[in-house]
Amino acid sequence: xxxxxxxxxxxxxxxxxxxxxxxxxxxxxxxxxxxxxxxxxxxxxxxxxxxxxxxxxxxxxxxxxxxxxxxxxxxxxxxxxxxxxxxxxxxxxxxxxxxxxxxxxxxxxxxxxxxxxxxxxxxxxxxxxxxxxxxxxxxxxxxxxxxxxxxxxxxxxxxxxxxxxxxxxxxxxxxxxxxxxxxxxxxxxxxxxxxxxxxxxxxxxxxxxxxxxxxxxxxxxxxxxxxxxxxxxxxxxxxxxxxxxxxxxxxxxxxxxxxxxxxxxxxxxxxxxxxxxxxxxxxxxxxxxxxxxxxxxxxxxxxxxxxxxxxxxxxxxxxxxxxxxxxxxxxxxxxxxxxxxxxxxxxxxxxxxxxxxxxxxxxxxxxxxxxxxxxxxxxxxxxxxxxxxxxxxxxxxxxxxxxxxxxxxxxxxxxxxxxxxxxxx
Numbered sequence: 001x002x003x004x005x006x007x008x009x010x011x012x013x014x015x016x017x018x019x020x021x022x023x024x025x026x027x028x029x030x031x032x033x034x035x036x037x038x039x040x041x042x043x044x045x046x047x048x049x050x051x052x053x054x055x056x057x058x059x060x061x062x063x064x065x066x067x068x069x070x071x072x073x074x075x076x077x078x079x080x081x082x083x084x085x086x087x088x089x090x091x092x093x094x095x096x097x098x099x100x101x102x103x104x105x106x107x108x109x110x111x112x113x114x115x116x117x118x119x120x121x122x123x124x125x126x127x128x129x130x131x132x133x134x135x136x137x138x139x140x141x142x143x144x145x146x147x148x149x150x151x152x153x154x155x156x157x158x159x160x161x162x163x164x165x166x167x168x169x170x171x172x173x174x175x176x177x178x179x180x181x182x183x184x185x186x187x188x189x190x191x192x193x194x195x196x197x198x199x200x201x202x203x204x205x206x207x208x209x210x211x212x213x214x215x216x217x218x219x220x221x222x223x224x225x226x227x228x229x230x231x232x233x234x235x236x237x238x239x240x241x242x243x244x245x246x247x248x249x250x251x252x253x254x255x256x257x258x259x260x261x262x263x264x265x266x267x268x269x270x271x272x273x274x275x276x277x278x279x280x281x282x283x284x285x286x287x288x289x290x291x292x293x294x295x296x297x298x299x300x301x302x303x304x305x306x307x308x309x310x311x312x313x314x315x316x317x318x319x320x321x322x323x324x325x326x327x328x329x330x331x332x333x334x335x336x337x338x339x340x341x342x343x344x345x346x347x348x349x350x351x352x353x354x355x356x357x358x359x360x361x362x363x364x365x366x367x368x369x370x371x372x373x374x375x376x377x378x379x380x381x382x383x384x385x386x387x388x389x390x391x392x393x394x395x396x397x398x399x400x401x402x403x404x405x406x407x408x409x410x411x412x413x414x415x416x417x418x419x420x421x422x423x424x425x
Contacts, residue, residue, distance in 0.1 A: 016408045023401040030397060034390040046318065048353045056357035059376045060365060064104040067368055072107050079105045080138060082364075087142065092150045093334040097364030099146070100127065102134035110137065127359070128152060198228045198243065201297025208283050208300045220263070221250045223270040223279075226304040227313065241324035248323055248332055252339050261343040269319060272312030279307040319345060322352045329355040334363045341371040350377035 045052070068075045079102065086095040103111035117133035124132070131152065135143040207222045228246045249266065252258050258266070286299035327335040329352075338351040354362035354377050365373040 016404050016411070020401070020404045020408065023397055023404065027394070027397050027401065030390065030394045034394060046322075046349065048356050052353060053357045056353050056377050060354070060358045060361060061104045063365060063369075063373070063376050064101045064361070068105045068107070072109070075105065075107045076110060076137065083138060083146065084142060086364075086367075087146055087149060090149065091363075091367075093331055093337060093360050093363040094367050095146060096127075096131065096150055096360040097358075097362065097367075099131045099134040100359070100361050101364055102130075102137065106137070124153065198232065198246065199225055201229065201301050202293045204229060204304075205287075205293065205296040205300045208303075209287060212280070212283050212287060218254070220253050220266050220270055223274050224250055226300070227270070227273055227308060227316070229301060230304045230308060231313075241328070242317060242320045244327060244332075245320035245323040248327060248335050248339070249320075251332075252336050255336075257336055257340045259341065259343050262339070262347070265344050266319075269312070269316045273309060273316040274304060274307045275309055275312070278309075279303065282307050319348060322348050326352050326355045329359055330363065334360065337363050338366060341366055341374065343371065347371070347374050350374040353377040 048056075069078050079098065082098045082105075083095065086098055098105070102114045105111075106114060114130070114133045114137065117136060118126075118130040121129035121132055123129070131150070135146060138146065204222075204226055207218070207225065211219070211222050224246050228243060232243070253263070253266075282303035283300065286303040287296065291299065323335060323339070326338055330338075334355075338355070342348050342351055351362070351374060354365070354374065357377070358365070362373070365376065
């Protein structure tokens with residue numbers, strides 16, 4: 001009888017031991033996955049919240065404070081050197097960023113002086129007032145040169161000059177093509193800025209010929225041009241913001257300012273929007289046989305229209321919206337600087353959050369810290385359905401682990417039964 005009682009006890013103990021060890025392995029996995037989703041970029045939303053912008057702004061201020069030397073007597077020369085270098089590099093975005101960061105880089109005493117002078121200023125926007133107040137800590141010659149570099153209104157206004165009307169520039173045709181041919185192929189007026197940014201159907205036909213022939217050196221530029229021209233002709237077409245973003249990405253790609261991971265990311269995005277297995281045979285068919293430039297352009301346009309995948313296009317457009325928002329908050333040249341350190345879609349949203357929180361200060365921070373500056377962007381924890389499920393799973397696993405441990409203790413250390421006392425003893 002004793003052996004029959006111990007057998008189920010051993011079997012139950014063995015099962016509880018397996019559950020206990022499994023939960024010990026499972027709990028850290030769930031916990032680490034929850035923390036990663038909360039703090040490693042998943043919480044960076046497409047549109048930052050007010051709290052996220054406020055938190056990021058505070059973290060940027062702390063980052064600039066940590067950037068300066070700890071000794072108070074070294075803070076001013078250090079900051080002046082940064083401003084001077086940005087001026088010598090003719091980088092107005094970084095120059096503006098260092099000047100706006102003066103209250104934090106100069107320390108408590110000098111920083112408060114700059115803030116007080118900015119509040120006392122009455123000319124210009126709050127940003128211009130802060131910049132002018134910061135420039136008072138620079139030598140006079142450097143301050144005037146900085147104002148000219150950033151295009152700030154000068155104190156002494158020059159007499160008005162006569163406005164000379166200039167003739168509109170003529171469109172420049174590609175070698176072997178007439179101007180009228182290009183405009184007709186593109187279907188846009190000569191002064192349409194969107195046409196100038198995206199190019200014409202004839203340009204796209206030439207790029208298609210090289211692409212089908214095996215030249216994939218400008219794969220991203222080629223596909224963005226084709227997608228942009230197709231979407232521009234559908235209904236209202238691409239928004240002006242998306243067209244600006246396309247031009248910025250094309251400029252960054254051609255100037256080799258994109259990181260390899262972000263280039264791969266954009267390549268995957270554009271390939272999803274215009275799948276290569278669909279686009280290649282469509283272009284080969286469009287370019288087969290002899291045809292005029294106009295006809296070839298129209299055929300290539302139709303090939304792209306046939307190859308575009310709506311789901312992939314929607315994802316690409318979401319990234320283009322982020323890029324255009326960065327450009328609107330800073331400038332196109334500043335956007336190129338931020339894109340030069342971006343590696344994936346999460347970094348792109350972080351860059352947008354930095355631009356929302358600090359404007360030109362983001363450029364100065366990226367110039368100092370590179371890709372690490374993007375980690376300053378803190379959107380907080382995004383409490384969505386996935387996050388709640390992760391926390392519920394973690395809680396359930398913890399409760400089950402506690403129950404297993406308690407059951408194991410009860411099996412191996414059973415409670416002693418109280419001895420019955422004899423009545424009347």
